[in-house]
Amino acid sequence: MVKNLLTILLVSFVATYSVAQETILKKAPLKSVEPTVNEKFVPLSFESPKTAANYVAVDTMANSFGPGSNTINPLYYDPVSGVVAVVHRGATTYALGSGELWWNWSTDYGTTWTRSETSVQNGQTPILARYPSMAIWNPNASTNMSELFGVFSWPELVGGAFGGLGWGVSEGLLQSSLAAIIQPPPLYSSNAPTFVNANYAFWTSDNQDNASLRLFRTNDFLTIEQIDPPTWASSRFGDNGIIQIGGISDDNNNVYVGSIASFTEDIGAGGWEIGYSKSTDDGATWSDWFIPDWRQISATQDYDRLWDWLIGDAFVSYSGDITVDANGLVHLVTGLTDTSTGTNAIVEFFETAPGVWDAKIIASGTEVHDYSLYDNGADPGLGQTGPSIMIATNQARDFFVAQWTIGSPETGDTICDVYIKTRALSDNAWDNKQNLTQTDNMNENGCHLAQYLATTSSGGTTTDWLFSMYWYEAGNTTYLINQLNRSVVYVATVPVRVVSGVDDGLPLNTFELAQNYPNPFNPSTNIKYSIAERSNVTIKVYDMLGSEVATLVNQVQDAGTHNVVFNASNLASGMYVYTITAGNFTATKKMMLLK
Structure with missing residues (x-):
C-alpha cells in the first residue's frame, strides 16, 4: 500500500525545502475542459465501497472533474427544515452532457436521496457548467420543503475557457425555476461560491481580468444586483490574486466572506494571508478585511507561511474555510508551514473579540505532510482540492467539526483518507480525530463538508451529525483511477x-x-428541559413588562430531555423570562440578552 520510493523522494524534497519563496506567486488555475470519453456503466448497487462512515452512493457524474475545487460548496444542509442537498455535474445516462447540473435532496438526513426532476439549466443551452456550488435559501424559516429555494452558481465556459458566470434557482427543490448566464466582461474566474442569509441569496466571483472580487445578491431572482465593494478592489489584493474560501451568515443576518489573498499586509513569507470581510446591511456595503497576524500568536508564531500543498511549482495552492460562532465571532481554518523544519499544521484562527485573534492547532507534524497524492494525474478531480481544509458548525454555533483529506498519518503512506476533529466553543483544544474512510487502497483526495451540522434529540440524548462528501471512479477500489x-x-x-x-x-x-x-447570550441561547410523560408542551418568552415576545414550543412531546434554541436577534438587550407549561407542571427562569 505504501509507495516507498515516492515517499522517500518527496520526504527528501520537503527536507531540503527550507528557504521561503519570496516571490509572490499566482494561484493555480483549474482545468476547464476535459477530453470526451465513453462512460463505463456500473450499477449503483455495486458502487458503494466499505468504509468506516456509512457513505451512501447519491448519484453519478460523467467524470471526476465536477467537484474538483476546494473553494466551492456543492453540499448544503438547512438546519431549520432538515433538508440536505448536493449539486453535481451530470452523466449522459440521465443528462444531456457532463456540463449539465443536477441536484439530489434528502429529507431523512442522507439515508435516501432523490434526484431533481429537471437539471439546473432546464433546457438552457449551452450546458458548459463547471465546479458548481449551492445553498438552500429558507427566508420564511419553514419546515415545508415546498417553501425552500435551491440556489446554484457556477463558472460557465465561454469560447472553451472560463469567463461566464451561471446561476439558477429551484422553488421547492424539485424543478428548476430559472437559470441564466452572466456573460463577460469581465472574465469571471473558476469559482463562484454560494451563501445565504434570511433576506438574500448571494454568490461571488473573483475576476480573471484583475484580482478584484465581485458580489451578486438577489431576494426575488428577478433582479440580480451586482456589487463591487471598494474594499474588494484589485489593489487591496496587491493586484495579484485571491482564493475565495466561502461565505456564511450569523444569527443577526450579518454576512461574512472569507478569502486567502495576496493582501497588502506583510505577515508571512510568500505574500499570501487569510482574512474575512463583513457586511451588516445584507451585502450592500462591506468592511475592510480582518486578517489575523498569526506570527504574533503563540500557537502559530513558529510557522512562517501558509501551507502550499503543491510546493515547488509556479503557483500557490492553498486551502481554507470560514464559519461564525454563537457570539458573532469569526473562525478561519487553513494550513501553515515552518519552512525551516519542513513541518506543516492545520490551524484554526478565531476571534475573541471583533478583530482580536487567537489560534488553536487542529493537526500538525506527521498528521500533515507534503507527500500525499495531491497530484494532477489519475486521481479524483485532478487532485486539485488538496487537503480540502473545511469547518462546520451546529445550529447553536457552539460546536465545530474540521475536516481534511491527507495520506494516512498512522502508516505514513501517500494514499489519502478523510479525517475529522471536533471541539466545542468552550474546549481548549481539538479532539477526537476520526478517519471517516479507512480504505487501505483507495485515494479519497477530494472531499467536501456541509457548513452546518444536524442536531437531533431522542430519548433524552442529543446528537450532532456532519454531512461529508467525496467522489470516486465508479466500481474502482484501487488508488489508480x-x-x-x-x-x-x-x-x-x-x-x-x-x-x-x-x-x-x-x-x-x-x-x-x-x-x-x-x-x-447574544443572540442565541439553548434552553433544555425534561418532561416525565408525554405532554402538550409550551415554552414562551416574555419581556419584563409581561409582554410575550416569542413562542418557542407548542406541541405534544414524548417523555425525555429536549432542547430548543432561542434566537433573540430582533430583540433589544435586557432581561427576559421564559416559562414552560407541560401538563400540570410550570416553571419560569430569567435570562439576559447582551448585544
Whole structure:
C-alpha cells in the first residue's frame, strides 16, 4: 500500500525545502475542459465501497472533474427544515452532457436521496457548467420543503475557457425555476461560491481580468444586483490574486466572506494571508478585511507561511474555510508551514473579540505532510482540492467539526483518507480525530463538508451529525483511477457528538426546566428541559413588562430531555423570562440578552 520510493523522494524534497519563496506567486488555475470519453456503466448497487462512515452512493457524474475545487460548496444542509442537498455535474445516462447540473435532496438526513426532476439549466443551452456550488435559501424559516429555494452558481465556459458566470434557482427543490448566464466582461474566474442569509441569496466571483472580487445578491431572482465593494478592489489584493474560501451568515443576518489573498499586509513569507470581510446591511456595503497576524500568536508564531500543498511549482495552492460562532465571532481554518523544519499544521484562527485573534492547532507534524497524492494525474478531480481544509458548525454555533483529506498519518503512506476533529466553543483544544474512510487502497483526495451540522434529540440524548462528501471512479477500489470515467458522489451522515440528558443535569422521568446556556447570550441561547410523560408542551418568552415576545414550543412531546434554541436577534438587550407549561407542571427562569 505504501509507495516507498515516492515517499522517500518527496520526504527528501520537503527536507531540503527550507528557504521561503519570496516571490509572490499566482494561484493555480483549474482545468476547464476535459477530453470526451465513453462512460463505463456500473450499477449503483455495486458502487458503494466499505468504509468506516456509512457513505451512501447519491448519484453519478460523467467524470471526476465536477467537484474538483476546494473553494466551492456543492453540499448544503438547512438546519431549520432538515433538508440536505448536493449539486453535481451530470452523466449522459440521465443528462444531456457532463456540463449539465443536477441536484439530489434528502429529507431523512442522507439515508435516501432523490434526484431533481429537471437539471439546473432546464433546457438552457449551452450546458458548459463547471465546479458548481449551492445553498438552500429558507427566508420564511419553514419546515415545508415546498417553501425552500435551491440556489446554484457556477463558472460557465465561454469560447472553451472560463469567463461566464451561471446561476439558477429551484422553488421547492424539485424543478428548476430559472437559470441564466452572466456573460463577460469581465472574465469571471473558476469559482463562484454560494451563501445565504434570511433576506438574500448571494454568490461571488473573483475576476480573471484583475484580482478584484465581485458580489451578486438577489431576494426575488428577478433582479440580480451586482456589487463591487471598494474594499474588494484589485489593489487591496496587491493586484495579484485571491482564493475565495466561502461565505456564511450569523444569527443577526450579518454576512461574512472569507478569502486567502495576496493582501497588502506583510505577515508571512510568500505574500499570501487569510482574512474575512463583513457586511451588516445584507451585502450592500462591506468592511475592510480582518486578517489575523498569526506570527504574533503563540500557537502559530513558529510557522512562517501558509501551507502550499503543491510546493515547488509556479503557483500557490492553498486551502481554507470560514464559519461564525454563537457570539458573532469569526473562525478561519487553513494550513501553515515552518519552512525551516519542513513541518506543516492545520490551524484554526478565531476571534475573541471583533478583530482580536487567537489560534488553536487542529493537526500538525506527521498528521500533515507534503507527500500525499495531491497530484494532477489519475486521481479524483485532478487532485486539485488538496487537503480540502473545511469547518462546520451546529445550529447553536457552539460546536465545530474540521475536516481534511491527507495520506494516512498512522502508516505514513501517500494514499489519502478523510479525517475529522471536533471541539466545542468552550474546549481548549481539538479532539477526537476520526478517519471517516479507512480504505487501505483507495485515494479519497477530494472531499467536501456541509457548513452546518444536524442536531437531533431522542430519548433524552442529543446528537450532532456532519454531512461529508467525496467522489470516486465508479466500481474502482484501487488508488489508480481513470478520472475521465464515470464517477460516483458519496455522502455520509456521521455522528460527531452525543450528549445524554443526564449529563446536562436534567434527570430523566421528571419535569425540569434548566437554566439557558450561554447566559448572558447574544443572540442565541439553548434552553433544555425534561418532561416525565408525554405532554402538550409550551415554552414562551416574555419581556419584563409581561409582554410575550416569542413562542418557542407548542406541541405534544414524548417523555425525555429536549432542547430548543432561542434566537433573540430582533430583540433589544435586557432581561427576559421564559416559562414552560407541560401538563400540570410550570416553571419560569430569567435570562439576559447582551448585544
